[in-house]
Structure formats: structure tokens, C-alpha cells
Amino acid sequence: MNYYEAIGLPKKLGIYVHIPFCLSKCAYCDFNSSVPGSKEYMSEYVSALISHMESYKTTVEDGYQPDTVFIGGGTPTALPPDDLFRLVKAIRRIFSLPREAEFTVEANPATVTFSTLTRLRRMGVNRLSIGMQSAHENELKALGRIHSRKDFARSFRMARDAKFDNINVDVMFGIPEQTMDSLLHTLTYLTRVGPDHISLYDLKIEPGTRFYQNYRELAPLLPGEDAEADMYLAAIQFLKDRGYVQYEISNFCHPGKGCLHNLKYWNCDEYLGFGVSAHSYFNGQRFAFTPDVEKYVEGVTVKDSPVRITSECEEIGERERIGEYIMLRLRLCDGIDDREFARRFGYSFEALYGDKCHRYVRMGLMTMRAGTTALTPAGMFVSNSILSDILEFEDLGHWKMS
Numbered sequence: 001m002n003y004y005e006a007i008g009l010p011k012k013l014g015i016y017v018h019i020p021f022c023l024s025k026c027a028y029c030d031f032n033s034s035v036p037g038s039k040e041y042m043s044e045y046v047s048a049l050i051s052h053m054e055s056y057k058t059t060v061e062d063g064y065q066p067d068t069v070f071i072g073g074g075t076p077t078a079l080p081p082d083d084l085f086r087l088v089k090a091i092r093r094i095f096s097l098p099r100e101a102e103f104t105v106e107a108n109p110a111t112v113t114f115s116t117l118t119r120l121r122r123m124g125v126n127r128l129s130i131g132m133q134s135a136h137e138n139e140l141k142a143l144g145r146i147h148s149r150k151d152f153a154r155s156f157r158m159a160r161d162a163k164f165d166n167i168n169v170d171v172m173f174g175i176p177e178q179t180m181d182s183l184l185h186t187l188t189y190l191t192r193v194g195p196d197h198i199s200l201y202d203l204k205i206e207p208g209t210r211f212y213q214n215y216r217e218l219a220p221l222l223p224g225e226d227a228e229a230d231m232y233l234a235a236i237q238f239l240k241d242r243g244y245v246q247y248e249i250s251n252f253c254h255p256g257k258g259c260l261h262n263l264k265y266w267n268c269d270e271y272l273g274f275g276v277s278a279h280s281y282f283n284g285q286r287f288a289f290t291p292d293v294e295k296y297v298e299g300v301t302v303k304d305s306p307v308r309i310t311s312e313c314e315e316i317g318e319r320e321r322i323g324e325y326i327m328l329r330l331r332l333c334d335g336i337d338d339r340e341f342a343r344r345f346g347y348s349f350e351a352l353y354g355d356k357c358h359r360y361v362r363m364g365l366m367t368m369r370a371g372t373t374a375l376t377p378a379g380m381f382v383s384n385s386i387l388s389d390i391l392e393f394e395d396l397g398h399w400k401m402s
Helices: 039-055 057-061 081-094 114-122 137-143 149-161 180-193 215-221 225-241 260-266 293-301 318-329 338-345 349-362 377-381 383-390
Strands: 011-019 064-073 102-107 127-133 167-173 197-202 245-248 251-253 271-274 279-282 285-289 310-315 366-369 372-375
Touching: 011 039, 011 081, 011 260, 039 057, 039 081, 039 271, 039 293, 057 064, 064 081, 064 260, 081 102, 081 114, 102 260, 114 149, 127 137, 127 149, 149 167, 149 180, 167 180, 167 225, 180 225, 197 225, 225 245, 225 377, 260 271, 260 318, 271 285, 318 338, 318 383, 338 349, 349 366, 349 372, 349 383, 372 377, 377 383
Parallel strands: 011 064, 011 271, 064 102, 102 127, 127 167, 167 197
Antiparallel strands: 197 251, 245 251, 271 279, 279 285, 285 310, 366 372
């Protein structure tokens, strides 16, 4: 039983909605996205999303109150405006969303207009996430982005004029031919523009992307691992000096502007995802929906369709819950509180993992103070290898607290 159940209140819930459409596929992107064939195709998909959400209405009403929404992609603003407005209106209606709920929509600088932003804001969308990635035209071209620096400046100005007072901007490092100077120039430009939140992502070369296919030619243009580590640490200090608080490996914000929806993921709170490839953690289960748009639309909208849209579904056991909690909480600068860990799982985090963690403390990659374990900035850059080591634990029975 969690806190909300204990005091008789509905549990909080995040809602994620995936829009798999883009005007062009970026060279680094491994998300489920494609160039749509027609407006009708996108409209059918939005109708399927709404039908799918309607089917969960009663389940959600029975014990949950959604308090965050995130429409991501792909590019949500690539939808015809009327379909985007229809989707936003349906989400608010189906889930009885309170006015104060955080409601985020992702946007590409090349696909937003002032009229669309103004309408979204009036409909209760109160957070915008804009993908800038770089302030340098050559780096944007290398990434396969379809917008320019001027497009970004225009979109950001329009968002402010439309009364958005909570705007995130995405930036990347490790871009082909990027240097420390060019990254800091991008961050200088961006901090002068003044978004409320900045997400700083390390370029990863993932299978199925154009970068992966062309890796042999691309490799000599990429910064080395040491150079990327230097970029990351320099960016952290640069943003800190300009008033941005780091609260997660890749996320920085002005005080009070952290992304409440993404914090649900990192705190292992419940959320429901709708759309192709959307994942959920709900009622003790993790599940995901098919990555195929046609199958998703048919499975949702055709009565008695034999098409199965749930592609994965698993009960989460104790070991998995503990592993996920550690993996996600150590992404946060707050780290893991031993008392909260014991309350959730009945074990002492330090008893289970203290020996390994102390080794990383000596290496300057972790801190362990006052019952809290966290990664240092240097540790965050190599978090994957640290986590894979820490999570190799033995049988838990010996460590259960009475």
C-alpha cells in the first residue's frame, strides 16, 4: 500500500502518448517514428489513440488520478493541428485532468506555428519541449535535423509569446566534428535565450539508424570517449554557473521546473502509455504495445479483431523491482535514501551493495553520506558500467530486515 492508498486518496498516475510521425527521420534516431503517408493516415491513428484511452477510462477512475501527461514522439507537432487539438481535448476529458496537471507536448522548431502554440496553451498544455540539439548549422546538418538555428529562435519566441512559462530545450553532445568550444558556444547561446529546463543528451549510435549504417565513415568524426567525458563535465559546470540545477544525469532546470512526468519514471511510479511502442508500468505489471501502426489501429478500432496489440507483458518480481529502482534512482542526483529503500523493499541498501559502492566512492564516482548513496558527475558519465556491476547481487533472503 502506498501513501495515497493509506490515506484514502486516488494514486497519482502519468499518461504518455506516442506520436510516431516526423517530417524527416534524423540520422541518430532509433525511436519508433516514420514519415506519414497522408493526413488521413495520421487522423486514423489519433482516432485509435482516443478509442484506446477510452477503454481505460473506468480502470483509471477506479483508484487513480492522472496528474502528468506527456505527448512525445516522433514529432507531435507534425500532426495536422486539428488532430493534435482533438487529442489534447480527449485526454483532458477521458482522464478528468485537473487544471494544475503538468501537460507536456514535444515540438520540432520546423513544425510549430504561433496559432497552434496559442491554442495548445489555452487548452491547458503548460509545458513545451523543443528539440534544438545544436546552435551550429553544420552540426544540425550532420544530425539530419530539418530546422535551422533561426527556426529554433523563432519557435522559442513564439512559445513565450503564447504564454508558455515552462519550456524545455534538448541539446546533444558527442556530435560528429563537435568540439568543446562549439558545445560551449551552443550552451552560451541557449542560456541567453533562457529556457526553464535543459536536457543534455550524449549521442549514442544505435542499431537501425543511419549513423549505425554509416559508422565506418562516421567514426573518425566523432569525439573520443575522453573528449565526451570532458564535454559532459564542462557542460554541468557551465549550466550550474548560470543558475541551472542538475537533478538527473541528463536534466537541468531552474528551481521548481523539473519535469514531473519524467520523475515518475525515475521514482518507479506508475504510468500508462498509449500508442505504438508505448510502455506502461501499471498495477504491478510492465507492458508495451505493438510497434506497427497498422496493427495498432486495427487492434484498437476493429471490433473482435484477432490482432493482438500488446507485444510485451510481465509481472515484476522482487529482484526486478529492486534492480529497476536502483537503476532509475541512481540517475537522480538525490540518489538512493537507505530508509526509503528499506521501507519499499525490507532491505538495507548499504548492507546489500555497500561493499561495491564504497569501491566507487574511493574512485570518486559515488558518494555515500548520511544514509544516501548517489553518483558524482564523473560517475554519471559512466553510470551504465557502474550499474551493471552493482546489480550483480546474490540471493536476497539472507539480507531481509525483520
